[in-house]
Amino acid sequence: MKKPSLKSLSIVEFLKQEPRREARIAAAPAAPMPPMESYVANRLCAALHPARQFVKVTEVIERGENVRSYRLVADPARGTESLAYFSAGQYLSVSLKVGNATLTRPYSISSSPKEALQGWYELTVKRAPHGLASNYILDNWAVGTEVEVSAPEGQFTYEPLRDAPTVVGIAGGSGITPFVSFAKAVADGDEDFNLELLYGCTHEKDILFRKELDEIAAKCPRVHVTYVLSADNAEDCEEGHLSAERIRAHAPEGEYSVFICGSQGLYRYLDTQLPLLGLRRKFIRRELFGEYRNPSADEGYVAPKEDTCRVTVLLRGETYTLTAPVEDTLLVSIEKQGIPAPAKCRSGECGWCRARLVSGEVYIPASVDGRKLADHDYGYIHPCCTFPLGDVVLEISAK
Ligand code: FES
Numbered sequence: 001m002k003k004p005s006l007k008s009l010s011i012v013e014f015l016k017q018e019p020r021r022e023a024r025i026a027a028a029p030a031a032p033m034p035p036m037e038s039y040v041a042n043r044l045c046a047a048l049h050p051a052r053q054f055v056k057v058t059e060v061i062e063r064g065e066n067v068r069s070y071r072l073v074a075d076p077a078r079g080t081e082s083l084a085y086f087s088a089g090q091y092l093s094v095s096l097k098v099g100n101a102t103l104t105r106p107y108s109i110s111s112s113p114k115e116a117l118q119g120w121y122e123l124t125v126k127r128a129p130h131g132l133a134s135n136y137i138l139d140n141w142a143v144g145t146e147v148e149v150s151a152p153e154g155q156f157t158y159e160p161l162r163d164a165p166t167v168v169g170i171a172g173g174s175g176i177t178p179f180v181s182f183a184k185a186v187a188d189g190d191e192d193f194n195l196e197l198l199y200g201c202t203h204e205k206d207i208l209f210r211k212e213l214d215e216i217a218a219k220c221p222r223v224h225v226t227y228v229l230s231a232d233n234a235e236d237c238e239e240g241h242l243s244a245e246r247i248r249a250h251a252p253e254g255e256y257s258v259f260i261c262g263s264q265g266l267y268r269y270l271d272t273q274l275p276l277l278g279l280r281r282k283f284i285r286r287e288l289f290g291e292y293r294n295p296s297a298d299e300g301y302v303a304p305k306e307d308t309c310r311v312t313v314l315l316r317g318e319t320y321t322l323t324a325p326v327e328d329t330l331l332v333s334i335e336k337q338g339i340p341a342p343a344k345c346r347s348g349e350c351g352w353c354r355a356r357l358v359s360g361e362v363y364i365p366a367s368v369d370g371r372k373l374a375d376h377d378y379g380y381i382h383p384c385c386t387f388p389l390g391d392v393v394l395e396i397s398a399k
Pocket of ligand 1: 345
């Protein structure tokens with residue numbers, strides 16, 4: 001590579017540029033700048049990364065007991081002409097108004113990137129005992145419901161320069177949704193890897209997308225699916241758990257990546273199993289899904305004496321004060337008050353909820369602390385995975 005000359009580094013030479021630059025500016029036509037959207041790169045950027053997308057439910061598909069898929073199309077009447085493209089494995093952050101609370105929730109896209117080009121996304125939602133957002137969707141969304149979602153987000157995607165040519169996918173329950181998208185994308189030729197999917201459920205009746213997955217596996221030799229039941233036995237299913245032994249039995253010779261999506265219980269179990277496989281760290285990828293719960297179960301967590309504390313929130317020039325349970329994340333407490341706080345992944349990963357901790361003590365579980373080093377050093381936190389240990393003052397970065 002050519003070394004920069006000393007002349008080019010000289011401040012004197014640099015200053016000589018200024019009159020030349022001024023002369024060029026003076027000679028430039030006086031016509032106003034073309035609008036930003038007239039540039040192809042800007043239009044492409046806006047199409048791929050819209051700040052928000054307005055969509056409408058056009059179809060509701062029953063997937064099983066208390067599980068439904070919703071097909072969403074662009075809603076031009078509210079300003080969204082077409083859907084943003086995505087990579088298999090990404091999610092949409094759905095905005096909801098539930099009673100007084102303003103919520104966002106991430107849902108993996110279970111349709112394929114090719115289907116987004118054809119005009120739709122599909123989100124799949126399962127009822128949960130305390131699933132405020134999921135239960136709201138299941139009880140309220142129908143054909144014609146208008147919905148606001150984010151652009152596709154998330155890092156749970158296949159990267160050929162980082163990941164191995166074979167992915168062993170480990171899905172638990174409704175954590176199958178991104179793998180349905182992966183399987184379709186591999187079959188469509190939009191992803192170039194082999195997918196060896198281990199799908200764990202409690203009972204056979206809990207298996208979602210079985211017909212779709214079996215059809216893909218039958219026509220695409222790069223996709224293979226094994227159903228693993230922990231409390232049932234059924235034809236064409238294995239019995240047991242998603243153990244290291246089972247992963248090894250299905251994995252190829254040599255290197256492979258492991259992609260995981262499921263409950264926090266599955267993640268904790270795999271924390272005991274994956275070290276037995278001796279995989280390189282970069283080959284273990286997990287979808288960070290949902291809120292961190294029950295911090296008092298963590299080793300090293302010292303619960304505050306009081307069950308609640310006072311949280312003061314500074315956001316967009318307003319000051320809010322609320323009483324927050326110490327077992328809820330700061331974001332959950334803020335949302336319950338109807339304060340429109342920014343959030344996307346709710347798992348500590350994306351940084352969208354970033355806030356400055358003005359004062360107070362907090363607990364951040366190490367496993368979900370996705371802050372940049374500088375944020376860590378300068379006192380910024382992600383309220384979606386931070387628990388108060390006493391009275392706290394926060395300044396949320398407005399979006
Ligand atoms: S919402 Fe993504 S880090 Fe908090």
